Amino acid sequence: MPSITASVGDGATNKTHDVALIQAMLRIVKNAKGSPYLTGNYDGSYGGHTKDAIVAFQKDNSKVIQAGQQGKEKEGVVDLGGTTLATLAGALPATHKELHIIANTKTVYLEAAKADATSSANAIRADAEFEPTFKARLASLVDTMYADHKIVLWITPTGRRRTFAQQAAEVKTFAGPGESNHNFGRASDIGFKGFHWIQGDGTIQKDADWLNALEGVSAAKANALWDARDALAAKIPLYRLDFERVHLQLYDQSTFNNPRSLAKLLNTVGKAKWETGYKADFGLGGALFPVGTAKQIWAGHATVSKADLANALTVKTKKLVKDTDIKVQQITDMQTALKADFEAADKNWIKWVKVP
Amino acid sequence: MIGASRFSVSLAALVLLGCAPEPKPAAKALESPPEVVATFPASAELSFGLAPGKCADAKCAAVVQLLANGKVIDSSPLDFAASDAQLNKGTADKLMGAGDPLQGEDALAAWTAGDGERAVATAVRPMKLSSERTALLVDQLAGFEHVKRRHYLYVADNKKLKRIWTGEESAGPAWSAAILVNAADGRSQEMVYLSGFQPGSTEPDAVGAKRYAWDAAQENLAERPLGGLYAIIAGDFANPEAARKAGGGTCLAEYSALPARALGIPGARIVLAVVSTQKSLAEAALNRTDNCPGKVARRVVEVNLAARQP
Numbered sequence: 001m002p003s004i005t006a007s008v009g010d011g012a013t014n015k016t017h018d019v020a021l022i023q024a025m026l027r028i029v030k031n032a033k034g035s036p037y038l039t040g041n042y043d044g045s046y047g048g049h050t051k052d053a054i055v056a057f058q059k060d061n062s063k064v065i066q067a068g069q070q071g072k073e074k075e076g077v078v079d080l081g082g083t084t085l086a087t088l089a090g091a092l093p094a095t096h097k098e099l100h101i102i103a104n105t106k107t108v109y110l111e112a113a114k115a116d117a118t119s120s121a122n123a124i125r126a127d128a129e130f131e132p133t134f135k136a137r138l139a140s141l142v143d144t145m146y147a148d149h150k151i152v153l154w155i156t157p158t159g160r161r162r163t164f165a166q167q168a169a170e171v172k173t174f175a176g177p178g179e180s181n182h183n184f185g186r187a188s189d190i191g192f193k194g195f196h197w198i199q200g201d202g203t204i205q206k207d208a209d210w211l212n213a214l215e216g217v218s219a220a221k222a223n224a225l226w227d228a229r230d231a232l233a234a235k236i237p238l239y240r241l242d243f244e245r246v247h248l249q250l251y252d253q254s255t256f257n258n259p260r261s262l263a264k265l266l267n268t269v270g271k272a273k274w275e276t277g278y279k280a281d282f283g284l285g286g287a288l289f290p291v292g293t294a295k296q297i298w299a300g301h302a303t304v305s306k307a308d309l310a311n312a313l314t315v316k317t318k319k320l321v322k323d324t325d326i327k328v329q330q331i332t333d334m335q336t337a338l339k340a341d342f343e344a345a346d347k348n349w350i351k352w353v354k355v356p
Numbered sequence: 357m358i359g360a361s362r363f364s365v366s367l368a369a370l371v372l373l374g375c376a377p378e379p380k381p382a383a384k385a386l387e388s389p390p391e392v393v394a395t396f397p398a399s400a401e402l403s404f405g406l407a408p409g410k411c412a413d414a415k416c417a418a419v420v421q422l423l424a425n426g427k428v429i430d431s432s433p434l435d436f437a438a439s440d441a442q443l444n445k446g447t448a449d450k451l452m453g454a455g456d457p458l459q460g461e462d463a464l465a466a467w468t469a470g471d472g473e474r475a476v477a478t479a480v481r482p483m484k485l486s487s488e489r490t491a492l493l494v495d496q497l498a499g500f501e502h503v504k505r506r507h508y509l510y511v512a513d514n515k516k517l518k519r520i521w522t523g524e525e526s527a528g529p530a531w532s533a534a535i536l537v538n539a540a541d542g543r544s545q546e547m548v549y550l551s552g553f554q555p556g557s558t559e560p561d562a563v564g565a566k567r568y569a570w571d572a573a574q575e576n577l578a579e580r581p582l583g584g585l586y587a588i589i590a591g592d593f594a595n596p597e598a599a600r601k602a603g604g605g606t607c608l609a610e611y612s613a614l615p616a617r618a619l620g621i622p623g624a625r626i627v628l629a630v631v632s633t634q635k636s637l638a639e640a641a642l643n644r645t646d647n648c649p650g651k652v653a654r655r656v657v658e659v660n661l662a663a664r665q666p
Contacts, residue, residue, distance in 0.1 A: 156528070169609065171609045173503060174500045180501050189528075210526055215527065219524065243473070244501075244504060247502055253473050
């Protein structure tokens with residue numbers, strides 16, 4: 001049964017979320033003439049229309065509610081645990097029985113199925129492509145979100161770990177292969193599964209994982225729900241990014257640097273010595289030379305110059321190697337070797353550690 | 357911080373929201389004008405400027421300014437805040453959506469502040485409203501791993517800045533582009549706002565478009581009939597996954613897997629497509645796909661998006 005946290009009505013507490021919930025119920029429940037008690041859209045703001053709707057409902061149900069009589073609720077007031085709320089809840093159609101709202105928000109929604117929450121959390125726990133601590137926290141978030149708000153969170157279609165090859169295929173991001181937190185099983189895009197919310201007119205709207213429909217009506221309302229998710233995530237903790245609401249990750253982005261972290265992993269599992277930039281020693285043990293971007297290296301097009309390779313070979317062999325001595329095949333082989341280090345990093349994604 | 361050189365860059369596309377004209381109060385005038393990095397005439401007496409803003413809680417939002425005789429008479433902070441105030445000049449990345457998706461690199465200037473996930477790039481463009489009046493179209497691109505765009509249109513109104521329109525992306529895999537096009541009168545410009553969403557999996561992508569023009573009588577931006585748009589259609593597919601598979605990793609990777617009916621194309625289910633405001637751009641881009649792998653038939657068609665948003 002829908003519940004309020006404090007009284008709603010004339011002279012009552014009138015918390016925004018309580019008002020919104022009572023308004024939504026009065027918008028859904030119809031009188032004997034088939035008209036809703038509240039004719040406007042519910043909005044969480046208490047006023048004359050809401051008062052009139054409460055009074056009209058109480059009068060139509062006066063035998064049960066007995067508002068204004070001794071020991072009963074005041075006329076025009078819905079009390080916490082009172083008869084008006086119970087009667088109003090009882091009058092809701094079967095499609096709208098389980099209404100909820102989160103404190104300090106204005107969007108009333110339907111309770112999701114517990115089985116969906118369990119399924120989502122179990123899928124995360126069983127996902128071998130997430131780092132163990134991260135997936136434990138993520139599953140905990142799913143559990144907590146359902147326990148606290150009866151909302152199911154789940155991983156969006158593209159929200160799991162991405163391999164370096166999948167990252168390379170992404171065209172609407174600046175992050176190259178190995179530069180995304182998604183590449184190391186420590187980030188996820190986790191949205192709202194089958195979120196059904198009550199529109200202003202009382203009808204049910206099924207939304208997408210990203211709350212696109214709600215955001216289309218009010219960005220503030222959608223943000224309030226993301227905020228509710230993030231408030232729980234922060235306690236676990238899991239961290240959000242500044243500009244993308246759906247994304248959560250294991251570490252606070254301000255505490256580490258992705259290219260430096262990638263370089264460390266490359267040094268751990270690869271054959272060359274690496275620095276962010278990216279620079280590599282070609283596996284020859286000398287100075288480090290610029291070799292291009294992560295996208296270039298992954299594509300097998302690392303920017304290996306004849307001069308740099310000649311210099312590196314000179315140091316390694318202690319014999320002068322001129323640029324002109326370097327053959328095209330040697331460049332190609334080095335590009336392949338550098339890519340192989342990235343492939344090793346991809347294969348050993350679990351070994352990634354954050355570097356400030 | 358991510359720290360990669362993403363916006364180094366060449367400082368550079370849902371369900372897009374808040375794209376209706378919306379009057380917004382401008383912010384207060386600055387006490388000490390910061391350095392202006394770009395200016396455009398707003399009228400005979402006034403000009404628009406872009407400048408670094410002040411920082412609060414390590415969040416620094418660049419500001420649009422209104423200037424009279426070089427003095428700042430009003431300013432308005434932009435929505436996206438970076439980790440640093442300093443604006444570094446570069447060129448706008450294509451991801452910014454500051455122009456037609458099929459427009460080649462035209463070296464539009466953009467200024468980036470901050471780095472990594474907290475980098476924000478800002479581009480400013482004049483939009484000719486009439487022979488005497490110009491608006492300022494601002495494009496912002498924020499983030500590194502997941503990027504978000506936001507577009508704003510400002511006018512000077514009684515010596516105050518007025519934000520008359522905002523194009524805002526939703527959470528998730530959204531994209532958008534604000535495109536200036538010449539109006540039929542030959543003296544003013546209109547704006548076509550493309551927005552898209554690419555949910556992945558079995559869901560098709562979505563694309564929507566709206567066209568806006570200045571309504572001199574209302575002193576505001578007004579939606580106009582969309583008119584003709586064009587699309588390169590690169591093959592018909594049974595489902596979105598097949599379309600994405602065909603385009604992925606190729607020069608068609610930026611194309612969307614769209615329901616054919618969304619484009620008003622009969623006889624197909626899902627098409628791999630990219631939408632443009634100009635037939636010439638689409639035809640030129642079509643030629644550039646000659647070397648793309650795959651044997652799908654490609655063609656340019658006029659499409660009817662019916663002003664729908666995804």
